[in-house]
Each structure stands twice: as structure tokens, then as C-alpha cells.
Amino acid sequence: MAGGKLIIFSAPSGSGKTTIVRHLLKQQDLNLAFSVSATSRPRRGKEKNGEHYYFMTVSEFKKHIKNDDFLEWEEVYRDNFYGTLKTEVERLWAEGKNVIFDIDVVGGLRIKKKFPKETLAVFVKPPSVDELKIRLKKRSTESEDKINMRVAKASVELATAPQFDKTIKNYDLDVALKEAHDLVASFVNSKEQ
Ligand code: 5GP
DSSP states (O other), X not given: XXXXXEEEXXXXXXXXXHHHHXXXXXXXXXXXXXXXXXXXXXXXXXXXXXXXXXXXXXXXXXXXXXXXXXXXXXXXXXXXXXXEEHHHHHHHHHTTOEEEEXXXXXXXXXXXXXXXXXXXXXXXXXSOHHHHHHXXXXXXXXXXXXXXXXXXXHHHHHTTGXXXXXXXXXXXHHHHHHHHHHHHHHHHTOOOO
């Protein structure tokens, strides 16, 4: 595998990572394309196959694991597998794109390890764990229990921040968007690999 660059944005849920990734995808100068992950979790609402995820059964997913088709994969919850197919990155690199990922902390760090020079791994930090809890409460219809689970997971994820190349503090969204753009622009335009 060879080609363009890999941009990873990882963060606890509620940090604003998806908003940042969506914003960056619209910036023509960065020449980014989104890496569509494979998953065995059921499709939600308006999600489209091949756009949000490649949806597959658990046995199909396991077949891909056996064939060594994944760059990284994880069983996030029981029988809910998520992973990045090597063919996805190859496809986007063949189109001359830089690839951007919206994946979790563990998956992001695995990709960084496999492609250390080609990858920029960015961690998005929420202002505080308390603020994260407020944001999750505001945005979601999830139960208190589920929110507490996400908040507990967030504390573990926050501890991995030093392993990333860069950290963005998402206190003010406009500032975070500009910072994210500048970081990615200087990385994709740098010659060294
Ligand atoms: P959701 O089910 O809400 O779409 O995603 C659940 C979690 O799985 C999120 O934290 C998301 O970032 C993560 N995820 C999505 N795709 C991948 C992937 O390809 N690899 C890994 N490791 N995590 C992923």
C-alpha cells in the first residue's frame, strides 16, 4: 500500500470530532476523502450502505478478519464489530486522495503504528469531563446509565491523548475548526514522508 496521507481524528464521544471531520471534508485545498468503515452493527435510521458504513453480518465480518482484509478492527460491543478495510484506503489513495478517519482511539492509534510517517493523528479534547456530560445530555435521548458509561469511557480515552501527534481543545468550535484546518493543511502539504 502506498499513496497519500492518513488523517485520524479520535476523541471521546461528545467532543465534537464528527463536526470537525465534516468541516474538513468540505475544504477543497485539503483533498480529503472519508474512510467508510465496515461494521456488523445494525443499520440506524437513514444510514446508507457504502456511505456511512459497509454493513455486513458477523460471519461476513469474521471472514474478512480471517482473510487479513482489515487494517484494524475491533469488537466494540458484543458482536458489534468495526473495522477499516485495506481496500477502502487503497481505493481512496488510487483516486489521489488523502484519507480522513472518524474512528475510536484504539483504532486510530493502530493505524498510526502501521503508517507512522504517512499519518497525522489528532486527539480532540472536550473542555472537561463535566462539560462532556452536559453536551451528551443535551444532544441525546440516551438513558442516564448509557451517558454515564460514555463518560466513564471518556476518562479512559482522555488518558491516551499524549500518544497522539497533536491535541486540539474544543472549547470554542470556530477556534477548533481553524486549528484543525491549519494542522491538516500543513501536514498534507509537507513534502517529507
Ligand atoms: P457508531 O456505532 O456510533 O457509529 O460508532 C461507535 C464507535 O465505533 C465510535 O466511537 C466510532 O468512532 C467507532 N468506529 C467507527 N468505525 C470504526 C472503525 O473502522 N474502527 C474502529 N476501531 N472504530 C470505529
